[in-house]
Amino acid sequence: MKLKKSTINNIISYGIVIIAFIICQSMISSGSMSRSLRGQMIPICVYIVMAVSLNLVVGISGELSLGHAGFMCVGAFSGIIASAWLTAAFGLENEIVRLILAMIAGGIVAGVFGVLIGIPVLRLRGDYLAIVTLAFGEIIRNVLNCLYFSLDGRKLYVAFNNPAIPGTILVNGPNGAKDVAKISTFPVGFVLILFALFVVLNLVNSRSGRAIMATRDNRIAAEAMGINVTKYKMMAFVTAAVLAGMAGALYGLNFSTITAAKFKFDTSILVLVFVVLGGIGNIWGSIIAAALLTVLPELLRAFADYRMLIYAIVLILVMLATNNPMIRSLFGRLIHRGGPAAQAQKGGAAE
Amino acid sequence: MVSFLRFLINGISLGSVYAIIALGYTMVYGIAKMLNFAHGDVIMVGAYIAFCAISYLSLPPVLAVLCAMAVCTALGVIIEGLAYRPLRQSASLAVLITAIGVSYFLQNTALLIWSSNPKIFPSAFSFGTIKLFDGNLVISSETILTIIANIVIMIALTLFTGRTKMGKAMRAVSEDKGAAELMGINVNRTISLTFAIGSALAAIAGVLLCSAYPTLQPTTGSMPGIKAFTAAVFGGIGSIPGAMIGGLLLGVIEILGKAYISTELGDALVFAVLIVVLLFKPAGLLGKPVREKV
Numbered sequence: 305m306k307l308k309k310s311t312i313n314n315i316i317s318y319g320i321v322i323i324a325f326i327i328c329q330s331m332i333s334s335g336s337m338s339r340s341l342r343g344q345m346i347p348i349c350v351y352i353v354m355a356v357s358l359n360l361v362v363g364i365s366g367e368l369s370l371g372h373a374g375f376m377c378v379g380a381f382s383g384i385i386a387s388a389w390l391t392a393a394f395g396l397e398n399e400i401v402r403l404i405l406a407m408i409a410g411g412i413v414a415g416v417f418g419v420l421i422g423i424p425v426l427r428l429r430g431d432y433l434a435i436v437t438l439a440f441g442e443i444i445r446n447v448l449n450c451l452y453f454s455l456d457g458r459k460l461y462v463a464f465n466n467p468a469i470p471g472t473i474l475v476n477g478p479n480g481a482k483d484v485a486k487i488s489t490f491p492v493g494f495v496l497i498l499f500a501l502f503v504v505l506n507l508v509n510s511r512s513g514r515a516i517m518a519t520r521d522n523r524i525a526a527e528a529m530g531i532n533v534t535k536y537k538m539m540a541f542v543t544a545a546v547l548a549g550m551a552g553a554l555y556g557l558n559f560s561t562i563t564a565a566k567f568k569f570d571t572s573i574l575v576l577v578f579v580v581l582g583g584i585g586n587i588w589g590s591i592i593a594a595a596l597l598t599v600l601p602e603l604l605r606a607f608a609d610y611r612m613l614i615y616a617i618v619l620i621l622v623m624l625a626t627n628n629p630m631i632r633s634l635f636g637r638l639i640h641r642g643g644p645a646a647q648a649q650k651g652g653a654a655e
Numbered sequence: 656m657v658s659f660l661r662f663l664i665n666g667i668s669l670g671s672v673y674a675i676i677a678l679g680y681t682m683v684y685g686i687a688k689m690l691n692f693a694h695g696d697v698i699m700v701g702a703y704i705a706f707c708a709i710s711y712l713s714l715p716p717v718l719a720v721l722c723a724m725a726v727c728t729a730l731g732v733i734i735e736g737l738a739y740r741p742l743r744q745s746a747s748l749a750v751l752i753t754a755i756g757v758s759y760f761l762q763n764t765a766l767l768i769w770s771s772n773p774k775i776f777p778s779a780f781s782f783g784t785i786k787l788f789d790g791n792l793v794i795s796s797e798t799i800l801t802i803i804a805n806i807v808i809m810i811a812l813t814l815f816t817g818r819t820k821m822g823k824a825m826r827a828v829s830e831d832k833g834a835a836e837l838m839g840i841n842v843n844r845t846i847s848l849t850f851a852i853g854s855a856l857a858a859i860a861g862v863l864l865c866s867a868y869p870t871l872q873p874t875t876g877s878m879p880g881i882k883a884f885t886a887a888v889f890g891g892i893g894s895i896p897g898a899m900i901g902g903l904l905l906g907v908i909e910i911l912g913k914a915y916i917s918t919e920l921g922d923a924l925v926f927a928v929l930i931v932v933l934l935f936k937p938a939g940l941l942g943k944p945v946r947e948k949v
Contacts, residue, residue: 427934428933429937431888432937435884435929436929439926440926446919450917569877573755577755580749584746613763615759619752620738620760623752624738624753627745627746628741
């Protein structure tokens with residue numbers, strides 16, 4: 305049996321991720337990784353999944369979303385609630401099973417939100433779409449600030465703007481979730497990256513993926529070919545939401561306390577920065593950018609107060625350099641970069 | 656009824672600030688077709704400059720505002736020249752990320768210079784209050800000043816873009832850059848001018864915002880910036896009267912929502928109204944619908 309080229313490429317991708325994981329894991333177990341870096345491993349996994357999923361919306365589907373952290377927020381809190389509820393209601397103590405179930409719960413809830421938000425959002429275009437996703441991200445965060453969840457035996461209580469509910473409080477409005485069982489582990493995070501890669505790479509190389517990219521490149525032509533534009537845009541948007549929700553659950557269960565303020569607009573922007581710096585539409589670029597930029601502030605710790613300033617300057621300089629026609633053509637000669645996104649960008653610049 | 660009036664006036668005052676910021680957003684978007692995320696941070700810089708001028712140099716308030724305007728104008732032109740101009744031919748996302756980088760840069764520079772401790776903005780603009788309805792309705796001088804400033808700026812900008820040569824050049828560039836260049840308009844200079852005006856307005860907005868809400872931090876500008884951006888989209892991005900109406904409506908909705916529904920949900924309400932409006936008018940209240948040519 306002869307394998308397709310895309311299948312081989314995918315297998316290579318998974319292989320590289322697995323090797324990276326083995327290296328990290330052996331560094332952790334041999335103790336050669338610094339403590340602060342070790343604490344960054346799960347956030348790195350989370351941000352990689354966030355970046356890969358956002359790339360599906362921004363790069364593959366071609367819609368600018370500024371509210372991706374909203375799905376992460378939904379996923380985080382549903383994951384926390386699911387994890388606590390599973391222990392209370394079913395006496396489920398196995399942490400890995402609980403974490404996986406919590407991640408699935410986070411993914412499902414975020415997916416439902418993705419559908420609900422996608423219906424109005426995907427009717428809009430361009431910057432208007434961007435601002436509405438931003439608006440939804442902020443609404444989710446604001447509403448969560450007014451929600452109270454508590455657990456009384458097997459019963460789960462929800463209250464709006466009313467902290468007086470029976471049982472032990474899980475999520476306490478603006479104070480967020482407290483005493484969360486920290487059950488996230490790096491290996492599970494790694495599996496989540498593999499899962500996200502599997503979903504996204506398979507989607508991109510499928511008939512649906514090609515339909516999504518056709519819609520991005522030329523909406524009218526795609527429509528003329530009989531592609532249901534809304535359906536495919538929705539598919540990309542909801543898939544991204546589900547993955548973001550799962551990443552959110554992993555993130556939420558990594559800290560003992562978490563508030564909705566963690567998932568502000570800044571977080572959406574941070575993930576967008578990963579996607580754009582890694583190369584729009586380039587899944588590998590997203591992974592590398594997310595990993596490097598999550599570690600970068602740690603590496604810049606020596607600069608103390610100046611580190612975020614340096615981060616900002618690096619960001620601006622990289623954008624200026626990568627968009628400089630001279631440097632671009634130089635790179636173009638060195639490496640043949642003919643990805644669809646690069647082509648689309650060139651087309652946009654020529655207009 | 657009196658309390659409703661009070662909220663309404665507060666809303667109009669806050670909305671005026673949003674409107675002034677949104678004018679900067681909308682003008683820059685109209686001409687450079689970019690979302691200038693650093694605009695909110697220019698507001699913050701303006702407020703800090705005014706704060707320093709009043710507190711440390713003890714300048715009179717009017718001079719402090721002029722000082723802030725001068726610094727912000729220079730800042731806007733420098734940002735445009737260094738960060739945005741080289742990217743004028745690039746994809747819009749690249750410019751967006753650069754703008755975000757500039758925003759981080761300004762915030763962190765402010766953090767280094769002025770530290771994260773909130774500064775209390777001096778009440779340099781309180782000249783007393785007006786009492787109506789037997790003292791039930793108190794309107795502060797800051798509120799009145801904000802509303803007057805908004806009206807003056809609005810009239811001045813309308814006259815500027817409609818009557819003067821530079822203003823007409825600006826509109827021409829925003830309509831068609833290539834054609835404007837062929838007509839002998841210096842596109843680069845026109846765009847710089849737009850940034851200069853937008854940033855000067857941001858300085859005024861910063862001072863007005865901090866007169867009403869006197870805690871000043873390096874992150875002060877970001878939320879009003881986002882809301883003003885929302886206001887600009889709400890009114891139809893690229894349209895000057897649209898920014899005005901959008902800002903005012905947003906301010907009123909926010910204050911009334913916080914007063915009558917829930918303080919926590921004030922912001923959510925603002926964004927919800929935006930979404931509803933965009934669903935029925937996808938180009939904003941006064942935006943021109945873009946026709947697609949096949």
